[in-house]
Amino acid sequence: xxxxxxxxxxxxxxxxxxxxxxxxxxxxxxxxxxxxxxxxxxxxxxxxxxxxxxxxxxxxxxxxxxxxxxxxxxxxxxxxxxxxxxxxxxxxxxxxxxxxxxxxxxxxxxxxxxxxxxxxxxxxxxxxxxxxxxxxxxxxxxxxxxxxxxxxxxxxxxxxxxxxxxxxxxxxxxxxxxxxxxxxxxxxxxxxxxxxxxxxxxxxxxxxxxxxxxxxxxxxxxxxxxxxxxxxxxxxxxxxxxxxxxxxxxxxxxxxxxxxxxxxxxxxxxxxxxxxxxxxxxxxxxxxxxxxxxxxxxxxxxxxxxxxxxxxxxxxxxxxxxxxxxxxxxxxxxxxxxxxxxxxxxxxxxxxxxxxxxxxxxxxxxxxxxxxxxxxxxxxxxxxxxxxxxxxxxxxxxxxxxxxxxxxxxxxxxxxxxxxxxxxxxxxxxxxxxxxxxxxxxxxxxxxxxxxxxxxxxxxx
Numbered sequence: 001x002x003x004x005x006x007x008x009x010x011x012x013x014x015x016x017x018x019x020x021x022x023x024x025x026x027x028x029x030x031x032x033x034x035x036x037x038x039x040x041x042x043x044x045x046x047x048x049x050x051x052x053x054x055x056x057x058x059x060x061x062x063x064x065x066x067x068x069x070x071x072x073x074x075x076x077x078x079x080x081x082x083x084x085x086x087x088x089x090x091x092x093x094x095x096x097x098x099x100x101x102x103x104x105x106x107x108x109x110x111x112x113x114x115x116x117x118x119x120x121x122x123x124x125x126x127x128x129x130x131x132x133x134x135x136x137x138x139x140x141x142x143x144x145x146x147x148x149x150x151x152x153x154x155x156x157x158x159x160x161x162x163x164x165x166x167x168x169x170x171x172x173x174x175x176x177x178x179x180x181x182x183x184x185x186x187x188x189x190x191x192x193x194x195x196x197x198x199x200x201x202x203x204x205x206x207x208x209x210x211x212x213x214x215x216x217x218x219x220x221x222x223x224x225x226x227x228x229x230x231x232x233x234x235x236x237x238x239x240x241x242x243x244x245x246x247x248x249x250x251x252x253x254x255x256x257x258x259x260x261x262x263x264x265x266x267x268x269x270x271x272x273x274x275x276x277x278x279x280x281x282x283x284x285x286x287x288x289x290x291x292x293x294x295x296x297x298x299x300x301x302x303x304x305x306x307x308x309x310x311x312x313x314x315x316x317x318x319x320x321x322x323x324x325x326x327x328x329x330x331x332x333x334x335x336x337x338x339x340x341x342x343x344x345x346x347x348x349x350x351x352x353x354x355x356x357x358x359x360x361x362x363x364x365x366x367x368x369x370x371x372x373x374x375x376x377x378x379x380x381x382x383x384x385x386x387x388x389x390x391x392x393x394x395x396x397x398x399x400x401x402x403x404x405x406x407x408x409x410x411x412x413x414x415x416x417x418x419x420x421x422x423x424x425x426x427x428x429x430x431x432x433x434x435x436x437x438x439x440x441x442x443x444x445x446x447x448x449x450x451x452x453x454x455x456x457x458x459x460x461x
Contacts, residue, residue, distance in 0.1 A: 023258030029066040029190070029217075031282035032290035035273050039065050040080040041249040043275040044222055045190050048363050048391040052371040055442055057180075058234060060087050060101075060227045061394075062444065064245035065343045068154075068221035071451035074115050076154035077185055078134050079105040079223055082265045083249050084302040087227060090244040091236040095299035099234065101278055103183060103225055105136045105151075118153070118160045122431075125150035125170050132252025136183055138175060146175035152184040155221070157452025168447060172176045180228035186445040187436050188222045189394045191215045193423055193429040196456070197399075201320055205430050207423050209402070210259070219449055225427070226443035231367045242347065242354045244362030246276035246298060271295050277344055277389065278398045298360035303344060305359065308344050309336035314407045317427075324421040326408040339414045340405065345391050351380070352390050365391030377432070381410065394438050394445065 029044045030036040047061040064085065067075050069428035079085065084104060111119065116152050120129035130153055136145045152171040155164050172182050194216030196202040207211025225247075234243050253267035273293050274283070284307050285293045293304065314325040314337070329335030344361050349355030352364035372386050377397040379387025381404070389397040404410075407424035436446035 029194075029282075032294050033287070034291045035294055038251075038272060039067075040410075041083050041251060041272050042066060043247050043249060043273045044188070045278065046245065046247050046275050046363055046392070047189075047394060048365045048398065049393045050231075050365075050367060050369065050371050050386065050391075055370050057228045057230050058243075058365065058367055059442065059444065060089075060229065060245060061445070062087050062225045063186075063188070063222040064225070064249065065223045066188070066220070067217075068188075068448070069157060069456070070219070070221060070449040070454040071456075073156065073451060074117055076117055076156065076451075077221065077223060078107070078132070078154075079136070079151070079183065081105045081107050081134075083251055084269055085225055086246065086248050086250070087225065088246050088359075089234055090298070090354075090362060091234060091240065093242075093244070093354030094239075095244070095297070095301070095358040095360035096360070097326075098236065100141060101145075101227055102139045104132055104137055104139075105183075108133050108135070114262040117156060118309065119163050122153050122160060122167065123163070125152055125167060133390070138181055143176070145177065145179060146173060146181065147183065148171050149175070149183070154185050155448045155450045157301065157450050159452075161450075165447060165449070168176060172442065177233060178230055179233075180226075180442050182224065182226040182443040184224060185221050185448045186224040186443070187434075187448050188220045190217050191431050191432055191434045191446050192217065192399045193431050195453050197429060199407075202429075203318055203321075203429065205400070205425040206321070208428030208430050211425040211430050213428075213432075214259075215431045215435055218248045218435035219454065222450035224443060224445055226445075228442050235367065240354065241368035242352055242364055242366045244276075244298070244354065244357075244360070244364050246274060248275075249273040271297075278392065279402050280344060280361055283402075284308060284311055286312065298362050299358060301360045304361070305345065306330045307339070308340050308361075309338075310334075311337065311340065311406055313403075317403075317407050321423065323407050323423050323427075325406070325424075326411040326415070335446075337411075339411050343405065348380070348389065351385060363392055364389070381405070395433065397428075397432065399431070403429070 034041045044066045045063045050061045051057045087101045091098045118129050122130045134151045135148050152167045158419050171184050196204050225287035248271050250269040250271045252265040253270045256264040281293050309331045310328045314328050317323045318325050327335040328337045342348050345359040345426040347364050369386050376384035378384030379396050404427050408420045409424040412418040
């Protein structure tokens with residue numbers, strides 16, 4: 001597909017979506033049985049985009065440890081020193097990582113004789129009043145990029161963290177090869193009506209394009225790993241501008257619990273979490289395959305292809321809302337959802353495909369497309385080629401995009417003659433933006449809420 005053909009498709013997409021005047025959003029919190037019991041290793045979201053204020057770079061963000069209530073003391077939130085966190089990049093389409101950025105964390109306990117998180121106001125990340133600071137080492141393959149890098153404390157409150165923005169700013173580092181890095185707590189950028197979505201896909205104000213949803217993640221924090229990397233460092237060559245990105249966490253294969261309360265970790269690393277595109281393991285992969293998905297690698301995704309080609313979500317949209325979804329069937333059946341296969345497994349021709357790539361689930365980003373001054377929350381579906389599923393920006397409404405795509409809103413672009421159900425272009429969860437504004441500079445996510453100011457969720461009436 002050439003760029004002229006792609007432009008026609010994008011124009012058609014823009015017409016489909018802008019004529020409905022619908023707002024737009026999604027993610028992966030507690031998506032599998034095993035990882036839901038291991039929150040420090042649980043990847044919640046992955047983002048990849050050309051940096052809007054520094055377009056010679058790409059920003060990669062991986063979030064972990066979901067549902068952080070800001071007042072969750074006395075043990076506030078930190079990365080696990082027994083977990084290997086990685087952000088991986090495939091730049092040649094073979095579904096193997098060519099680059100891996102690895103984060104390893106180190107804990108320090110300054111005063112074992114107090115229950116306090118801090119014994120006084122924390123004025124800097126290395127302030128001795130912070131009783132449990134955490135540092136980390138960043139490597140790229142065998143190359144150490146930075147060591148002893150400080151993280152900020154959690155946002156406790158005005159007495160413990162009186163100048164919290166300064167603490168966050170001090171935790172942004174420039175390391176080797178002009179790479180910026182941040183690791184620490186941030187506001188969870190994912191916005192979605194979780195309460196409705198998992199109550200049998202309830203849309204509070206059907207069909208979902210006129211608001212009325214409840215953001216189930218408003219007020220919660222996450223732990224963020226963020227990198228800003230010069231684009232040239234991510235590409236195999238100038239002729240192949242598209243990269244595939246995913247994040248993983250791994251634990252040692254052996255854990256020994258001792259009677260004195262201590263633990264010992266040993267053995268080779270075993271992958272326990274994996275995340276590329278949003279909602280794949282959470283919604284596309286069924287229960288029997290979720291833990292296997294988290295332990296697998298993109299190069300082995302052929303085993304999951306039928307779940308993409310014949311998605312359960314399409315069947316549910318038909319059963320619950322009477323939407324006439326497109327034909328769907330297993331791979332090779334003639335009815336496979338080739339539109340969804342392109343988005344999740346092979347890349348969109350002429351936009352995010354990597355050539356003769358191997359089918360694999362990754363978040364693909366075409367780094368040759370510059371940032372736009374007028375981003376559209378629907379991304380590519382709204383005529384904005386700089387947004388999802390070309391990478392993923394913080395404000396891209398992947399929930400609404402995914403619902404409409406599965407319902408068949410753009411199926412006709414792959415199958416001329418198909419007429420989408422009128423409701424397909426209006427589906428949504430009624431939550432259209434994050435509860436906090438994003439920042440204009442790295443690492444872009446909003447600051448987390450303060451524990452002192454936190455208002456717990458109101459009880460149900």
